[in-house]
Structure formats: structure tokens, C-alpha cells
Amino acid sequence: MxxxxxxxxxxxxxxxxxxxxxxxxxxxxxxxxxxxxxxxxxxxxxxxxxxxxxxxxxxxxxxxxxxxxxxxxxxxxxxxxxxxxxxxxxxxxxxxxxxxxxxxxxxxxxxxxxxxxxxxxxxxxxxxxxxxxxxxxxxxxxxxxxxxxxxxxxxxxxxxxxxxxxxxxxxxxxxxxxxxxxxxxxxxxxxxxxxxxxxxxxxxxxxxxxxxxxxxxxxxxxxxxxxxxxEIDGSRHSRTFKASDANSFEQKGETIFEYNIPTEGGRFVVEAIWGDIDFNSSYMFLETLINNTIIGKYYVDQPTFLTNCRDISLSARSGDQVAVRIGAVSSIGFRAPDSLVLTQVGGIKPRAHTFV
Incomplete structure (x- = not known):
């Protein structure tokens, strides 16, 4: 072994x-x-x-x-x-x-x-x-x-x-x-x-x-x-971002779509949704950034991403700059999700971002 x-x-x-x-x-x-x-x-x-x-x-x-x-x-x-x-x-x-x-x-x-x-x-x-x-x-x-x-x-x-x-x-x-x-x-x-x-x-x-x-x-x-x-009070508030809301760019062989997300602080769930999978990629990734620092990332093959890694949670404080990036490596026809849904979980207080 x-x-x-x-x-x-x-x-x-x-x-x-x-x-x-x-x-x-x-x-x-x-x-x-x-x-x-x-x-x-x-x-x-x-x-x-x-x-x-x-x-x-x-x-x-x-x-x-x-x-x-x-x-x-x-x-x-x-x-x-x-x-x-x-x-x-x-x-x-x-x-x-x-x-x-x-x-x-x-x-x-x-x-x-x-x-x-x-x-x-x-x-x-x-x-x-x-x-x-x-x-x-x-x-x-x-x-x-x-x-x-x-x-x-x-x-x-x-x-x-x-x-x-x-x-x-x-x-x-x-x-x-x-x-x-x-x-x-x-x-x-x-x-x-x-x-x-x-x-x-x-x-x-x-x-x-x-x-x-x-x-x-x-x-x-x-x-x-x-x-x-x-702490959860049962309320959930969602906002949907369209593909046209994303900024797209290429970086070191990666195709990336970035969403800048205004928030007032709290606990959030992000979910990327495609209606049809008409693209092919070696790897896909989902990143959450707060104040230009990556705080969460999935980087996996496309089948694993689409089944288990297209949703992610994050905690943000009032005034934080929050961004979500979705990207692909060695892709053919990769495109932004049809919708990116941001849901706030009511009642949960923001947490600090760092582990050290």
C-alpha cells in the first residue's frame, strides 16, 4: 500500500x-x-x-x-x-x-x-x-x-x-x-x-x-x-441570482463565474442550479470568499460536484464583502448556473471567519 x-x-x-x-x-x-x-x-x-x-x-x-x-x-x-x-x-x-x-x-x-x-x-x-x-x-x-x-x-x-x-x-x-x-x-x-x-x-x-x-x-x-x-427561528429568506449577474473570467486554464453578494450578516446557504448539463469538465469548484479571502472551497470531479458539492454554507458579518465563485478546469462548454440561490437561515448569529 x-x-x-x-x-x-x-x-x-x-x-x-x-x-x-x-x-x-x-x-x-x-x-x-x-x-x-x-x-x-x-x-x-x-x-x-x-x-x-x-x-x-x-x-x-x-x-x-x-x-x-x-x-x-x-x-x-x-x-x-x-x-x-x-x-x-x-x-x-x-x-x-x-x-x-x-x-x-x-x-x-x-x-x-x-x-x-x-x-x-x-x-x-x-x-x-x-x-x-x-x-x-x-x-x-x-x-x-x-x-x-x-x-x-x-x-x-x-x-x-x-x-x-x-x-x-x-x-x-x-x-x-x-x-x-x-x-x-x-x-x-x-x-x-x-x-x-x-x-x-x-x-x-x-x-x-x-x-x-x-x-x-x-x-x-x-x-x-x-x-x-x-437559535433558528424558522424563517428563511431567499434571493436568486441569474447567470447574467455573474462576472466571468479565465485564470490559469480555469473558467470562472463570480457573484458579488450583498448581505447584512448572518448564516447563508448557497446552491448552484443547472437545468441541463450540456458541458463537460475535468474538475469543478465552488468557492466562498469574504473580504477577498477564500474561506470555503470544493474542488472535485464534475460528477461529484454536481451531486454533492454544488451547495455550501457560510457565515458573514454585517459589512463583509461576500463573493461566490463557480469554476471549471479543462472544460468544454462550461457555463454559469441557470440560477444561484442564496438563502438566509433566520436566527443564527454570525461567527468569526478564521481558524487560527
């Missing part, structure tokens, strides 16, 4: 990775907190969590794929993330078993469990139930992020005691159409929401039509008022 060598931006630069999840981190995580990052990969999210929890906080980064550990370790060291502790285990429903991983060469972040074994197998990764980790270390998370490529349900089965006792808020990746993890946490008394649109999610049917992967925020019913979901 090849060693993963993807580095991260240095600590003095912004980190625009997974923007909607990063914004949820800023909503929930406070200095001094302890956070579990389950499925840390090379540490993009651990880096953000390290800065948010601060020197008196802790981040426990669980990563099963041994090929990513050297880069994960180096990224944490070079970015001075001294409060991050790395655990090389596959999180599952029971401890002490062994699994094999299928790790695509072109996308090692998508490593999946393919075999589950009761005993040791060559090349296998030992499993760890989070309840066992909490019991053995007395480390209790104030917040937990999980992104383990479809193994979230097994992780929750091994986390049930802790979740029932401490009612830890969660954000986890959800495969649309596979509701076992979603149902599990709801049966523990959690309310679940789309991390991008801030709307209730009872099943996959409540998610953006056509999407295949979403991130879900889960908050126990008893703690809703402590969170942004207790």
Missing part, C-alpha cells in the same frame, strides 16, 4: 477544507474542549479542531489506514498541533478484532473496511470500540466528528454507552439511502440536521435531491437549546 504524501496548508494560511463541516466545528467546539476526530486521514479536520480547542483542549485523531500515518503525523508536527493525539485503530462495534481495508490508489481518503475477522490476520488493522477507549482512558469527548466511509453505524454501535450517558454532539458522514447510522442516533434521542442547509433530517428522503453523500449534525433533544439549532 503506497504511503500517502498529501500535505496541508501551513498553519499561518487559511484552511478551506470541508467548509460546511468546518463551520459546524466553529458552532460547537470551544477552547478547552476534548474532540474525537474519527477518520482523520492526513489531518485537515484535526488541524482545525486543534486550533479551536486550544492549548487547554485535546483532539484524539483516530485513523485506521497505516499508509496515511506518516503524513498525518508530519502535518500535526509541522503545524504545531501539540494537543492532537493519534490512534491507529479501526473504529468499530467491538475492540480486539481485525479488519482489512480497501484503499483506492487514486483516493486513499476513501479507504473502506472490506473484511471483518475475529482473530489476527496479516495486514489487518485492530478494531477499537469508542466506549472501550472512553472507559480505559477516562477521556470523554465534548464533540465528535466521524467520516469512516460507511462504517459509521458500526462505530455508533461501539459508542452507544458514551452517547447515552454524555449526549455528545456529533457530525458524521451519511451515505444517502443507507439510514442505519442516522436511525441509530435518532433512537438514542438525538435530533438530526443537514450540516449545509440546517434542516431537520429524519431519513435520506429529506436531503438534497440527487445527492449521494451528506454530512449530518446530531444533537440530543435535551441539548438543542445550547446549540445553533436552538
Amino acid at each position: 503506497p504511503v500517502v504524501t498529501r500535505s496541508m496548508p501551513p498553519w499561518w494560511e487559511g484552511n478551506a477544507t470541508e467548509p460546511t463541516v468546518a463551520l459546524i466545528f466553529r458552532d460547537f467546539v470551544r477552547p478547552g474542549n476534548t474532540v474525537f476526530d474519527v477518520g482523520a486521514f492526513v489531518g485537515d479536520m484535526s488541524f482545525i479542531l486543534s486550533r479551536l480547542t486550544g492549548p487547554k483542549g485535546n483532539v484524539v485523531s483516530f485513523e485506521a489506514n497505516a499508509s496515511t500515518l506518516p503524513q498525518l503525523t508530519e502535518n500535526m508536527k509541522s503545524n504545531i498541533c501539540n494537543n492532537v493525539f493519534i490512534v491507529n485503530r479501526a473504529i468499530g462495534r467491538k475492540s480486539g478484532h481485525y479488519v482489512n481495508l480497501d484503499s483506492p490508489d487514486l483516493n486513499p481518503a476513501a479507504s473502506r473496511v472490506v473484511n471483518y475477522n475475529l482473530g489476527y490476520v496479516p495486514g489487518g488493522i485492530e478494531t477499537l470500540a469508542l466506549d472501550d477507549f472512553v472507559r480505559e482512558t477516562s477521556i470523554v469527548p465534548d464533540f465528535c466528528k466521524l467520516d469512516i466511509e460507511g462504517a459509521e453505524y458500526d462505530a455508533f454501535c461501539g459508542f452507544e454507552r458514551t452517547l447515552s450517558l454524555y449526549r455528545t454532539p456529533l457530525v458524521f458522514e451519511h451515505e444517502v439511502g443507507h439510514d442505519d447510522a442516522l436511525t441509530f442516533v435518532r433512537e438514542l434521542g438525538y435530533e438530526t440536521f443537514c450540516s449545509t442547509h440546517y434542516t431537520p433530517v429524519h431519513s435520506s428522503a429529506d436531503l438534497l435531491e440527487g445527492s449521494t453523500i451528506r454530512n449530518i449534525v446530531a444533537v440530543h433533544k435535551s441539548r438543542i437549546r445550547e446549540t445553533i439549532f436552538g
